[in-house]
Amino acid sequence: MCGYNGxxxxxxQTASGKTYTMEGCDYCPDLWGIIPNAFEHIFNHIRQSQSSDSFLVRVSYLEIYNEEIHDLLSPDTNGRKLELKERPETGVYVKNLTSLSVNSFADINHLLMVGKRNRAVGATIMNQDSSRSHSIFTVTVETSSLAPQGNGKMHVRVGKLNLVDLAGSERLAKSGATGERFKEMTKINWSLSALANVISALVDGKATHIPYRDSKLTRLLQDSLGGNTCTVMIANIGPADYNYEESVSTLRYAHRAKSIRNKPQVNEDPKDAIISEFQSEIQRLKAQIQASQPEIDVMRRLESLEQEKLMVTEQLQQYKEKVLEATTNQRMSEQAIACLKADLEGKAQIQLECLKAEKERSEEEKEKIITQLLKQLREMEHQNQELSRGKEDRALLESKLKVLEEKLIRGTNSGGKNVTEQVKQRSQDLASFGHAFEEQKLFNEECQQKMIEMEEAQIMAEEKCNTMEEELDLKTRKLRKLMARYQQSKLEIASLKSEIQDTIHEFQQERADLLWSIKSLEQQHQLKNLVIERFIPPEEVAKIMQKMRWDDDSEVWIFRSSHSYSRNSTDNVPIQRPASAVGRSRPTCQKALQFLAQGTTNPRYLDENVLKLELESPERVTFDYCDPIDRIRAESQIHQCLKDLDNGNAYFSYDSRPSPLPQYRSSPSRPKSAHVSQHARI
Ligand SMILES: Nc1ncnc2c1ncn2[C@@H]1O[C@H](COP(=O)(O)OP(=O)(O)OP(=O)(O)O)[C@@H](O)[C@H]1O
Structure with a gap:
């Protein structure tokens, strides 16, 4: 409303509530989204503004579907594609986009509903009414108010609010989209990634090129992204865990977008402001009406003439009545003459003559008046025609003015009356307030006196206030510094406290470990003492102790080497271990060498203790069956035996003698151990 763009x-991501955030539920004011709330705010502001301020509110509504721009408020429902154009003074705009002026909340809300009906929506896996296009609802408010310099000139500001509902981003794999949905999805993702690229380039201070031209969306939002617009980006995320990746990506973009710094500025007296055109047209029409004032005077005169005509007609009627009366009187006179012939002949004659003269006079007068009236009538008819022409012209002008005034919305005091009515109202007001003017003047003088006194008092109070403010500023700065120091020390104390806590905790753990190791060492010590006391004779203990020494560096007991403790012995010569015979793997005594030289086979003197034994060939304990009958019987017994073996244990007794034949026992009784040499177990 102050002339900024927003x-x-x-x-x-899709189905995260973007449309809901922007539009909300229209049936319940508590659940209105950003768009209806913005409308309400605009019209509340207009209502509460000064009566000298005029506003012109225009709206347009477009969608970008498959990288094509469609007008959502166009009566042409064939979805004509619109073109993007650019002008150096106004920037990027959409050619032939419908722009409608609105006067009330109801009007603008109606247009939002109309546009919504024309918008592309469709069902996806995640959202039944998914928006398949990016939509931009633009509200332009032009404000004309008296210039602050007070020179009576009008000052125009233009603010533009873009309300953008983007189509939802969705991963192609997750969406399961095919055909037309797939195409839509690709275009949506493409334009959204173009938006992300623009955001990244704007955040990256080193980027020399911002890729606004990559998509229609970024071109239309060029001013909102890094331009002179106050921009609010709402990041919608879904609470479900399967939306995790999309939510993180949305938050990442929002975080990046946060770093973009726009430079908003008021759009003052722009060249393309329509309100100025409207106002000059209104002025022109008013001047035209003013110029037609003589015609209005003529019309007033005509009205008075009409009244005169009426009066004259009345007079004529009176004359006619008089004439009629006179005629009646004449008749009566004739009758009276006839009746009173004798008495009143002279008188009647005179009266009759008088009446005749009077009648002639009235006839003449009557004719004279009638011609005069006819002349006046003709004149009036002529003037009537002129009047009706003037009336038509005036009606035309007034209707023109009304249309323009209807488009302009005024502050609370305007009341929406037309100019003529306002002039009438004002003149009445002037008349009624005229007599109060003098009283008001006196009252004003008193007030002025009081105001001068008050201003002096205010100046004194301001001076006092200024010094107090300075003092307050100084103290506030000091307080802030102290506060900052206090916060700093608080943080330091907190970190120290946590450090102390950590150290205490570590110390306690270490102490517990040490106690545990002391305890276990004590146990080991007691055990070892017990073993030494119970199992090692004290003299041996003494001997061992002599051989041991405590090493301070490695903190262990170590055996003294034979060399080191034999130094204390009488000869002080270290005992040398005899060197082994050269070329032999082990030390060999002289006697063994002697026997070996004699070629002894005694293993005692050999290098390796290997026994050399003769091979023992085993004796044959079987014999062949030469008799074919015996062989057959033996074979049948073996088959039988194998069959039984499949079913369970079977023992086969076999006599080493060639005859009789081997005895097969089908009963599984174990053979006695004495017979094992003679009975083989199969
Ligand atoms: N805060 C909310 N309270 C109640 N319902 C909600 C809320 N947010 C979203 N919804 C519901 O969730 C559904 C999807 O929301 P909406 O259509 O706004 O999502 P979207 O992000 O615009 O999706 P798309 O990108 O697919 O158009 C709708 O039925 C909407 O009514």
Whole structure:
């Protein structure tokens, strides 16, 4: 409303509530989204503004579907594609986009509903009414108010609010989209990634090129992203865990977008402001009406003439009545003459003559008046025609003025009356307040006197206030510094406290470990003492103790080497171990060498203790069956035996003698151990 441009942008994955955030539920004011709330705010502001301020509110609504721009408020429902154009003074705009002026919340809300009906939506896996396009609802508010310099000139500001509902980003694999949905999805993702690239380039201070031209969306939002617009980006995320990746990506983009710094500025007296055109047109029409004032005077005169005509007609009627009366009187006179012939002949004659003269006079007068009236009538008809022409012209002008005034919305005091009515109202007001003017003047003088006194008092109070403010500033700065120091020390104390806690905790753990190791060492010590006391004779203990020495560096007991403790012996010569015979793997005594030289086979003197034994060939304990009958019987017994073996244990007794034949026992009784040499177990 102050002339800044603004953009509200809802960004996020599909079905995360972007449309809901922007539009909300229209049936319940508590659940209105950003768009209806913005409308309400605009019209509340207009209502509460000064009566000298005029506003012109225009709206447009477009969607970007498959990288094509469609007008959502166009009566042409064939979805004509619109073109993007650019002008150096106004920037990027959409050619032939419908822009409608609105006067109330109801009007603008109606247009939002109309546009919504024309928008592309479709069902996806995640959202039944998914927006398949990016939509931009633009509200332009032009404000004309008296210039602050007070020179009576009008000052125009233009603010533009873009309310953007983006289509939802969705991973192709997750969406399961095919056909038309797949195509839509690719375009949506492409334009959203173009938006992300623009954001990244704007955040990256080194980027020399911002890729606004990569998509229609980024070109239309060029001013909102890194331009002169106050932009709010709403990041919508879904609470479900399967949306984790998308939510993280949305938050990442929102975090990046946070770093973009725009430079908003008031759009003052722009060249393309329509309100100025409207106002000059209104002025022109007013001047035209003013110029037609003589015609209005003529019309007033005509009205008075009409009244005169009425009066004259009345007079004529009176004359006619008089004439009629006179005629009646005449008749009566004739009758009276006839009746009173004798008495009143002279008188009647005179009266009759008088009446005749009077009648002639009235006839003449009557004719004279009638011609005069006819002349006046013709004149009036002529003037009537002129009047009706003037009336038509005036009606035309007034209707023109009304249309323009209807488009302009005024502050609370305007009341929406037309100019003529306002002039009438004002003149009445002037008349009624005229007599109060003098009283008001006196009252004003008193007030002025009081105001001068008050201003002096205010100046004194301001001076006092200024010194107090300075003092307050000084103290506030000091307090802030102290506060900052206090916060710093608080943080330091907190970190020290946590450090102390950690150290205490570590110390306690270490102490517990040490106690545990002391305890276990004590146990080991007691055990070893017990073993020494119970199992090692004290003299041996003494001997061992002599051989041991405590090493301070490695903190262990170590055996003294034979060399080191034999030094204390009488000869002080270290005992040398005899060197082994050269070329032999082990030491060999002289006697063994002697026997070996004699070629002894005694293993005692050999290098290796290996016994050399003769091979023992085993004796044959079987014999062949030469008799074919015996062989057959033997074979049948073996078959039988094998069969039984399949079913269970079977023992086969076999006599080493050639005859009789081997005895097969089918009963599984174990053979006695004495017979084992003679009975083989199969
Ligand atoms: N805060 C909320 N309270 C109640 N319902 C909600 C809320 N947010 C979203 N919804 C519901 O969730 C559904 C999906 O929301 P919406 O259509 O706004 O998502 P979207 O992000 O615009 O999706 P798409 O990108 O697919 O258009 C709708 O039925 C909507 O009514």
């Amino acid at each position: 953009t509200v942008l809802a960004y996020g």
